Structure formats: structure tokens, C-alpha cells
Amino acid sequence: DIQLTQSPSFLSAFVGDRVTVTCRASQGVSSYLAWYQQRPGKAPKLLIYGASILQSGVPSRFSGSGSGTEFTLAISSLQPEDFATYYCQQLNSYPYTFGQGTKLEIK
């Protein structure tokens, strides 16, 4: 199985800051990587697919990059609604594993 490791697991930042989250895969997943945002008590929401393609309707302050085994989610100019937990997911091979999550909190 492909393991995904996100770093950091917890992140504290101010509104207006730029933050990045890294997702490392135990083996190459090409660009079959997606990022999701999950707010408390809610279902995950797709942000990025194909490692770098912004899902329709997602604000342009979100961006993704990387391929192979190392990927990054960046959020520029954090807004209050961005404080949530973020997960990466590989869709290269079954099982479609998720990273352990990165919780983004307001400082």
C-alpha cells in the first residue's frame, strides 16, 4: 500500500498569512493526487485534483504543486473560513490512501 505522510500535522497561523502543507508518498503516484478540506462536522470538500488543478468554485488563493512523491498545498492570504483540516489522497493505486491530515488553526 502507498503511505502518505503530511507535514506538519498541526499548523497555527494568522489571517492573511501564507501557509504550505507537504504530502510525501512512499512510492510514486504520478500526478494522481488530490487535496481536500474538511471543516468540523462536515464532509470533505475537494480543492485540488491532478496535483495542481483547482476544482471549479475553489478560491484562487489555494494552489497545488508536485508530482511523483512530493506534493505541496499552498494557501495564500488565509481567510477565517480556511481554518480547517486538510487531507491529501493518492488515486494511483488501490487502496486510495489518505494522509493523516493537517489541522490549520488560528493563531
Added chain:
Amino acid sequence: QVQLVESGGGVVQPGRSLRLSCVASGVRFSSSAMHWVRQAPGKGLEWVSIISYDGSNKYYADSVKGRFTISRDNSKNTLYLQMSSLRDEDTAVYYCAREDSSNWDFDFWGQGTLVTVSS
């Protein structure tokens, strides 16, 4: 407007069975691969199972293989998860999700249904 609505969750004793359902609307259900994903209380997301658009292919996480069965009825736009020999560690919110096979992502998710395994 796409909607995925799960039902069937509840409290069940260890070793018993439960069947979850997910009804889809506003989406081309019969041409979509569908997944179950679960989330234990306070924990991260865990992929559980996939069924291909026509039901011919199914895959399971090792943690549920041999105990859970995924199925679908395209005439009813409904996805199922039959769970048997339930264990304490199966306690979680269970989400159904649609796979966008063009973009390789899960673009639509249900609101989730809580399964609690407890004696």
C-alpha cells in the same frame, strides 16, 4: 444539484451486521464509480471500498476485507455497504463519495452516517 444521502447508521453490538445506503441524485450515478470512506471519532479519513460503475469490479481495504460487501442498484441510484462481524474499531462516520474518473478525484460526498459498535 448533486446530492448523496447516506442512511442506515446506528448503534450495533459487536459481531452483528448493518447495511448502509447512499441515494444519489443530480449526478450520472450509473456511469460513476462509487466509494465508501470512513472516519473514526477524532481521526482521519480511511478509504474503505470502491465499486465500478456497473458493479463488476470491487476492492476493499484490508481492514474490512471479508466482512464488508459493497454493491449498487443503478435502477434505484443507490449504493450499499453491507457490514458484518462488526468490531469496536468499525465505529466511524461513513461517507459515500463519487469518483470523477476523468479527473481522478472524489468530487461529491454525502453528509455521512454514524455507525457505533458497542455492547
